[in-house]
Amino acid sequence: MFELHASKVANLKNDVLSGLTVALALVPEAVAFAFVAGVEPLVGLYAAFMVGLITSIFGGRPGMISGATGAMAVVMVSLVAIHGVEYLFATVVLTGLLQILAGLFKLGKFIRLVPHPVMLGFVNGLAIVIFLAQLGQFKVTNSAGELEWMQGQALYTMAGLIILTMAIIHLLPKLTKAVPSSLVAIVVVTVLVQSLGLEARTVVDFVRDMTNDPAASIAGGLPQFSIPNVPFNLETLTIILPFALVLAAIGLIESLLTLTLIDELTGTRGRGNKECIAQGVANTVTGFFGGMGGCAMIGQSMINVNSGGRGRASGITAAVALLGFILFASSLIEIIPLAALVGVMFIVVIGTFEWSSFRILGKVPKADAFVIVLVSGVTVATDLAVAVVVGVIVSALVFAWEHAKHILVTRTTNEKGSTVYEVNGPIFFGSVSNFLEQFKPDEDSDDVIVEFKNARVADHSAIEAIDTLAERYLSRGKTMHLMHLNQECKDLLEKADKLVELNLIEDPDYHIATDKLA
Template sequence: MFNINVAKAGNLKNDILSGLTVALALVPEAVAFAFVAGVKPLVGLYAAFMVGLITSIFGGRPGMISGATGAMAVVMVSLVAIYGVEYLFATVVLTGLLQILAGIFRLGKFIRLVPHPVMLGFVNGLAIVIFLAQLGQFKVTNELGELEWMQGSQLYIMSGLILLTMVIIHFLPKLTKAVPSSLVAIVVVTVLVQSLELDTRTVVDFVRDMTNDPLASIAGGLPQFSIPMVPLTLDTLKIIFPFAIVLAAIGLIESLLTLTLIDELTGTRGRGNKECIAQGAANTVTGFFGGMGGCAMIGQSMINVNSGGRGRASGITAALALLAFIMFASNWIEIIPLAALVGVMFIVVIGTFEWSSFRILNKVPKSDAFVIVLVSGVTVATDLAIAVVVGVIVSALVFAWEHAKHVSVKRVSDEKGSTVYEVNGPLFFGSVSSFLEQFNIKDDSDDVIIEFKNSRVVDHSAIEAIDTLAERFINQGKTIHLKHLSQECKLLLEKAGDLVEVNVIEDPDYHIVSDKLA
């Protein structure tokens, strides 16, 4: 599916160096997402540290990077604006508890229901989102305190440094793989800018623009434990619960899809339910330590994988390095040119986007091509969770529509003069109308056999259709025999319950979806 050349195995040296590279890229991302959520930069940085550390230690996908994300930040902004940051912390704690429950009840397995076209749309949409997010780095603050696009020499220098970063990342692995090319590119560009005193924006410029504070910095201390200062009442729960549900869903969907992507790249398999529990534990802890919560980050995970990070040490290194930056090395990190980090992310965009999807659009079914484009567009326009849900729903409806055409009924007569109907294909909510239309009750003999050996009764709609059919035959004074139905079907049939022929040896053993058995 993905054509990125990555090593299948890693070692401690690669993990540590890759983790340092990821930590550098985490700084502007965490600050930007904190700004989106309407909280201070340190709230985003602390979240990146704590979520990243806990999921790296206990998560189900070694090598995957977690932290503060934009998908969750856009949900948080209205909560913070209306109720304040303390309600955000309480919501993050509840979000974590819900995610832990999802893992305990093994809901992570449902990520397998995401069709391949939805996955393609997911990675393409996220690649576009990452690209568009980097365009904000081409804006500067004018004399009126407003952001405007770069012009003149500043734009040329920025573009040149981005290109230099991308060239180093692309070509250095052809010479040596001893160190991650992304880390080398960041160091080289930083040294070049400082040596030549080039006029280009740095990390500290970005932080100050985001906060509109000329003295802002990423410097800070250890996060402090604090119980969210909110009333422990039912009214508070009514406020935070809807936000927590949405955040938990977004966080798990993005994390599990990213886990699937990393599985594809590394040729290994992560543990989805374990990741759910780890993500939940991370968010619960983060809420008590003044962080905004988070989930898996596809951009940083791609940087990690492409740089050779495979083990848990890569994520642990990234988290600890980020904390060290905040506490001890903020002055060094703040001088890194944004161009270097943008260049790294552009390489991520190129590697993440599934370029082969253009080639296959005319070769796959039109419905699949539509789903790919739809999910990509919805991801860009709204957020990942909505896009995936929309994609799965559309794919399911297409599947149901296509398989509704596959039910057929063959009418024959046996040696005794009985009318025999042989049902072929799945019988479910989408096919029941076609099923009922294929019976000619008036022209049948008085003895009718309906054979379900080549069919499968899938849901309660199918049961109701069989009951309806039985009632029609009975009203015409005909005797019918229903053969080869499952035990559940026999229990659920009301009008035709006594008409089912029992054959212990041949009757099928399968389960159907029905509220009556719940």
């Protein structure tokens, strides 16, 4: 799906250099997401540091980068606006605890059930979201204190530096792979801007525009431990629990889908349940240290993988370097041109988008093509979690509809004059109507045999359908024999249980999806 420049084997040098590259790209992202959530820039930066560090050490997917994300930030904004930042910290703690429970109950494995069309829609939609997010860097503050689109020389300079950055990233690997091309591009463009005195927007300009504070900076101290200053009562729980549930779901879905994507890129397999627990621990700790929480970041993860980052050292380096920027090197980071970071993210967009999906749209089933487009659109319009849930539901409904057509009942008459129905295919909620329509009680003989040897009763809807069928024949005074149903079916049947002829040798043994026997 993607074209990588580095090998699939972890290398300490590559991990450290790619981690530094990721750290540089994390700064504006963390600040932007903090702004979206309505909190101070350091709240986003601390989250990027703590979530990134803990998940890199304890997570189930080495090489994956986590931090403050936009998908979670958009959920936080109303909570912060109504109740304040302390309630956000309490919510983040509860979010982490819920994610830990998800990992302990091994719910991470269910991400493997996400259909491939949903995955394609996910990466395409997220690529579009990343691209649209970068367009915000083309806005500047005017004299009235409002953001407006760049024009004239400023726009030309920005565009030229972005093209230069992308050219370096694309061409340098053809000459050498000793250092990540993204890191070289950022350094070269920064040195060029400073040495030529070009008028170009920098990281500090972005921070000041976001905060509307001409003295704003990313400089700060170490995050301090603090228990969220909220009342510990039922009222607080009723406020934060709904937000925590949504944040936990969004965080796990985005993290596990990104994990699956990195698995495909690196040819390895991460551990989903371990990642759930690590994400939970990271958010719990972050909430106690004044961070806004977070989850896996596909953009930064792609930068890391494309820069050669494979091991845990890459994520650890990114987190530690980010803290170093905050504590000691804020003045150096603040002079980095935004154009360099935008150029890096544009390369990520190109690498993330599944361009072959245009080619396969006309070749795959129409339902799959619809799901790809639907998930992409919903990801852009709402958020990732909603898009994935919608995609899985639509895929499941399509699956049920298609398999509902696969139930076939053949009608014959045996040598004794009995009407014999042989059922082929799965009987479940989607196929019961088609199943019942294929019987003709009024036209059948007084003795009817229904053979289930080549069928499977899948759920309780199927049991109800068999009972309904039995009632139709009994009401007409006809005898019906149900052959080759398993014992579990007999236990669940109410009207037709005496019509089942069990054969301990030939009858199948399987379980029905129902809670009635629980």
